[in-house]
Amino acid sequence: MEETVGYSMPVSMPEPEAKPERYHSEPADRSRLAEPLTFAFSGRTAPNRFMKAAMTEQLCTFDFHHPEDNGIPTKNIERCYERWSRGGIGLILSGNVMVFPTQLESMGDPVIPRDAPVSGPRFNGFAAVARAGKAHGSLMVAQVSHPGRLCVFQESPVSASDVAVANDGKGDGIYKYKPPHPATQEEIREIIDAFAHAAEYLAKAGWDGIELHGAHGFLLAQFLSPKTNKRTDEYGGSLENRMRFVLEIGREIRKRTPPNFILGIKINSTEFQDTGFLTSEARELCRQLENNRFDFVELSGGSYEKVIMTHIRESTKKREAFFLEFADQIVPGLTKTKVYVTGGLRTVGGMVRALDTVDGVGLGRPLCEEWHLCKDILEGKVDGSIVTGIDPGDFWLFLMAGNRQMRLVGMGAEPAQLWRKEVVDKLKAEYKDWAANKSTEKELQRYRAIDAAYIPQGKL
Numbered sequence: 001m002e003e004t005v006g007y008s009m010p011v012s013m014p015e016p017e018a019k020p021e022r023y024h025s026e027p028a029d030r031s032r033l034a035e036p037l038t039f040a041f042s043g044r045t046a047p048n049r050f051m052k053a054a055m056t057e058q059l060c061t062f063d064f065h066h067p068e069d070n071g072i073p074t075k076n077i078e079r080c081y082e083r084w085s086r087g088g089i090g091l092i093l094s095g096n097v098m099v100f101p102t103q104l105e106s107m108g109d110p111v112i113p114r115d116a117p118v119s120g121p122r123f124n125g126f127a128a129v130a131r132a133g134k135a136h137g138s139l140m141v142a143q144v145s146h147p148g149r150l151c152v153f154q155e156s157p158v159s160a161s162d163v164a165v166a167n168d169g170k171g172d173g174i175y176k177y178k179p180p181h182p183a184t185q186e187e188i189r190e191i192i193d194a195f196a197h198a199a200e201y202l203a204k205a206g207w208d209g210i211e212l213h214g215a216h217g218f219l220l221a222q223f224l225s226p227k228t229n230k231r232t233d234e235y236g237g238s239l240e241n242r243m244r245f246v247l248e249i250g251r252e253i254r255k256r257t258p259p260n261f262i263l264g265i266k267i268n269s270t271e272f273q274d275t276g277f278l279t280s281e282a283r284e285l286c287r288q289l290e291n292n293r294f295d296f297v298e299l300s301g302g303s304y305e306k307v308i309m310t311h312i313r314e315s316t317k318k319r320e321a322f323f324l325e326f327a328d329q330i331v332p333g334l335t336k337t338k339v340y341v342t343g344g345l346r347t348v349g350g351m352v353r354a355l356d357t358v359d360g361v362g363l364g365r366p367l368c369e370e371w372h373l374c375k376d377i378l379e380g381k382v383d384g385s386i387v388t389g390i391d392p393g394d395f396w397l398f399l400m401a402g403n404r405q406m407r408l409v410g411m412g413a414e415p416a417q418l419w420r421k422e423v424v425d426k427l428k429a430e431y432k433d434w435a436a437n438k439s440t441e442k443e444l445q446r447y448r449a450i451d452a453a454y455i456p457q458g459k460l
């Protein structure tokens with residue numbers, strides 16, 4: 001596997017006496033977080049209730065001029081999962097893995113092309129990442145995704161319909177998304193095949209399962225939401241029709257993978273948009289997912305048009321997790337499919353209370369700051385995560401910071417301490433500089449995504 005080229009550390013080393021502040025937790029019985037969780041259909045068991053949420057690593061090969069070589073895992077991404085594997089996480093999700101080398105969410109995404117053979121550097125890379133993540137007993141599940149209209153490289157990206165992204169999109173307008181075209185029947189068949197092929201490939205490479213990315217406005221969510229799906233064929237209109245694409249993908253995956261392969265999906269419990277996917281629809285979708293033998297559903301929310309990575313309602317603040325009040329409505333419809341909730345959880349008290357409603361808790365940003373947080377919680381060392389210096393409402397900055405953390409750990413270095421003001425100030429300055437100078441289309445061809453401002457393409 002290749003190594004990344006050298007990369008400057010974001011800050012000088014910290015002064016030893018400084019201590020981070022932590023979120024204060026209500027008293028709670030943390031042993032509930034240590035309970036194993038068995039999935040009804042695959043029969044597999046996660047050793048505890050923690051899930052590392054999907055976080056795009058952008059640590060794979062990328063070359064504009066040779067897309068067939070895009071998305072091969074590097075030693076750097078393997079190191080990240082080696083480190084998370086030591087962190088006491090029951091189920092580790094990868095960042096989003098793509099299924100077409102030219103239809104990426106970001107440069108450096110892992111890719112499993114439809115014709116990828118089960119041998120050679122790509123296959124060995126995926127196998128090495130799975131081995132690294134499983135080394136200490138976690139389940140390794142790959143999040144597989146298609147960006148649809150959120151693809152930055154396509155002149156006319158594929159989507160459910162020709163509905164363009166309403167605002168400037170990711171990173172406050174850094175990426176300009178092009179208007180999409182409605183998927184043809186042929187494209188729909190190809191995409192279903194691509195997801196199923198990816199699942200088969202992952203199973204052969206030693207992964208425990210797959211999670212479909214059906215949230216945050218990516219292609220599957222574009223089919224689910226009436227805001228982006230205006231089709232008049234059997235894939236549009238009624239909820240039954242809008243769900244068809246996801247359910248067909250799920251069925252094809254079940255057909256082509258071993259019975260003990262875990263099948264899950266991340267979906268939006270709400271979009272907070274008037275004409276978007278509704279919680280009542282999410283509830284019905286979950287019932288159908290259970291009928292189609294999905295092991296778990298991860299509840300999230302929002303999209304690139306309406307990012308919900310902080311509390312936007314007073315009522316959700318009390319429960320810490322952003323989407324629990326939507327989970328309340330969705331979970332009672334299920335008897336076999338397990339439910340995780342992701343977003344906002346920072347304290348043991350909040351996590352344990354969430355288990356009154358759902359089966360497991362997903363953590364994203366906290367695990368970029370403290371890679372061993374779950375282990376520390378289970379061992380009673382801490383009750384809450386570190387308060388970072390990044391405003392929780394500034395999701396794009398955290399996206400860059402998270403990528404930076406993975407890049408550092410991938411190089412074998414320590415993650416930066418995001419609770420330090422000087423670290424955050426430096427990140428902010430770099431982000432601003434990148435947005436101002438490096439985000440033109442021409443520069444995007446030479447430089448990679450937000451975090452990768454200083455790494456010329458082709459060097460990973």
Ligand SMILES: Cc1cc2nc3c(=O)[nH]c(=O)nc-3n(C[C@H](O)[C@H](O)[C@H](O)COP(=O)(O)O)c2cc1C
Pocket residue numbers: 053054055056094095096143213215216266300309342343344345362363364365366398399400401402403
């Ligand atoms: C650096 C970073 C990368 C992310 N990449 C993905 C991704 O690839 N797929 C996905 O579904 N969500 C992604 N997310 C969203 C997280 O999975 C999670 O839903 C969100 O951060 C809320 O959880 P938290 O409050 O615990 O961070 C990403 C978040 C961050 C911070």
